[in-house]
Amino acid sequence: MIDSLAGLHERARQRLDPVHYDFFAGGAGAEVALAENERAFGRLALRPRVLRGNDIRDLRTTLPGARAAVPIFVSPTAFHRLAHPDGELATARATAAAGAVLISSMAATVAIGEVAAAARAVDPAAAVWFQLYLQRDPAVTEHLVRHAEAAGCSALVITVDSPVFGHRERDQHNGFHDLPAGLTTANMQDLPGGPREIDMSAAFTWAHLARLRALTRLPLLLKGILHPADARLAVEAGLDGIIVSNHGGRQLDAAPAGIEALPPIVSTVDGEIPVLLDGGVRRGSDAVIALALGATAIGLGRPVLWGLAAAGESGVRQVLELIRAELDHVLTLCGASRPAELTPDLVVPRGCRC
Ligand SMILES: Cc1cc2nc3c(=O)[nH]c(=O)nc-3n(C[C@H](O)[C@H](O)[C@H](O)COP(=O)(O)O)c2cc1C
Ligand SMILES: O=C(O)C(=O)c1ccccc1
Numbered sequence: 001m002i003d004s005l006a007g008l009h010e011r012a013r014q015r016l017d018p019v020h021y022d023f024f025a026g027g028a029g030a031e032v033a034l035a036e037n038e039r040a041f042g043r044l045a046l047r048p049r050v051l052r053g054n055d056i057r058d059l060r061t062t063l064p065g066a067r068a069a070v071p072i073f074v075s076p077t078a079f080h081r082l083a084h085p086d087g088e089l090a091t092a093r094a095t096a097a098a099g100a101v102l103i104s105s106m107a108a109t110v111a112i113g114e115v116a117a118a119a120r121a122v123d124p125a126a127a128v129w130f131q132l133y134l135q136r137d138p139a140v141t142e143h144l145v146r147h148a149e150a151a152g153c154s155a156l157v158i159t160v161d162s163p164v165f166g167h168r169e170r171d172q173h174n175g176f177h178d179l180p181a182g183l184t185t186a187n188m189q190d191l192p193g194g195p196r197e198i199d200m201s202a203a204f205t206w207a208h209l210a211r212l213r214a215l216t217r218l219p220l221l222l223k224g225i226l227h228p229a230d231a232r233l234a235v236e237a238g239l240d241g242i243i244v245s246n247h248g249g250r251q252l253d254a255a256p257a258g259i260e261a262l263p264p265i266v267s268t269v270d271g272e273i274p275v276l277l278d279g280g281v282r283r284g285s286d287a288v289i290a291l292a293l294g295a296t297a298i299g300l301g302r303p304v305l306w307g308l309a310a311a312g313e314s315g316v317r318q319v320l321e322l323i324r325a326e327l328d329h330v331l332t333l334c335g336a337s338r339p340a341e342l343t344p345d346l347v348v349p350r351g352c353r354c
Contacts, residue, residue: 002318003310005282005303012083012309019174020082024305027249028166033257034249037280040257044289045350049335057328057337061297063274064219064240065154066127069099070324071291071339075248075278075299076131076157076223078107081183083309091308092119094316096126098324101297103157106132106144107198109179111186116151131157131223134208136201139192145216147187156216157243158209161224163202166251206237213238221276224251226261228268231275241274241296248279248301259290263344266294284326288334292342 003011013021027034061071074095081087088110095102096119104115112130119126130148135141148156171177179185189195213220219240224247225231234242244262246255255261258279269275277290278299287298300323307315336342348354 002322005306005319005322008310008315008319009303009306011311012306016083016309019176022170022174023079023168023176024077024083024302024309026168026170027253028168028251029253031249031253033246033253033255036257037246037249037259038282039280040259041280041283041286041289043350044259045348045354046285046288046292046330046334047346047348047354048333049346052335052337054332054335054337057331059324059328059331059339061339063101063127063155063276063297064221065129066101067125068101068127068297070320070327071297072098072287072320072323072327073101073103073129073276073278073297073299074304075245075301076103076105076159077301077305078105079109079179079183080305080308081109082179083305084312086312088115089118090313091304091316092116092126092128093122094307094313094320095119096122097317098320099123100320101127101129103129103131103299104153106130106187107185109183109186111190112147112153113151114186116153120152127154129153129155129157129221131159133159133162133198133200134204134212135196136199136203137196138211140196140199141212142215143191144187145212145218147190149216149218153218155219155221155240157221157223158212159223159247160204161226161245161247161251162200163204165200166247166253168250206233209237225265226255226258228264231265232268235269235272239273241276242269243276243278243299244295245278245299259286259293262290262293262295281323284323284328284330287323287327288330288342289347291339292346293344296339
């Protein structure tokens, strides 16, 4: 039986240590950006087309380093072994089974080599991307890149919305700072000079990104873009894609919702590179709205964590299958056969005369 996302969320809440639940669920500051991610979808309506002969549908989507069965990616999230003992291995198997793209976090509790191998054991063509924050010590950044390459990752995702770590008041109140004994940030253990902490820095510029560009032939995507001027700079810098995201409301609390930031970015990028989106996608209708506004694929952060905490690999499979089935259903109701047929005129503000 497949649960609703709300059912899986509730089961996850019951099973998780409340401190770890708060770490997964929480956002920065007053959690305005977190709430707005979901609310902003609620302010948009889909204006469907009819009589389009769309009884056969095709959700396949081409992305940098990935031919996905669905326009869905698992957003990078830290510490999956806090949610379930199988951690990122379970997430990798379920994501590969769904034909979605996995973005594995540098803050994973399983090393990228094992994560990618678990995905490929399910589907040899499974796409796994590696997410990293540029590290102040360039030797550490380079090692992470080489580990991702050796693991067979097909793209790198550089998260650029975290010059400093967001202020998470729930974590401060709960005193949550470190992983419990027995869990480690596995990607940070086998590095020059021994284990390192994940390091964030406000000193990075586009010049550092150019150096990374010269370091690897893997496709590079930037995650955490909200301003169209930065999207344009990403195109000019030769990036292979961008992910529009406010980091699930965990960084700048005054940030707009990803879905609100998307349209001007899609205009500026003008089809030159794919524009992906995450934040607040909870329903197939949210996914279709984002695709219609020009996203090539949508990401799921917390829903995957709820599935994982509720029922391990099976729970993540359920989450991905729920969103896929709803996406297909809403696509049908909107008169489209393929994500690429969705156009911005299908999306209108709720409460408008249309
Ligand atoms: C518990 C948690 C950990 C996260 N860890 C990372 C991370 O390591 N790297 C990263 O780029 N984004 C991280 N994010 C942000 C997600 O990639 C994503 O942008 C966000 O969760 C999407 O919003 P959603 O949770 O509403 O789907 C994290 C988010 C959560 C909830
Ligand atoms: O990025 C995050 O939101 C996050 O929670 C995290 C936690 C530990 C290390 C890196 C990121």
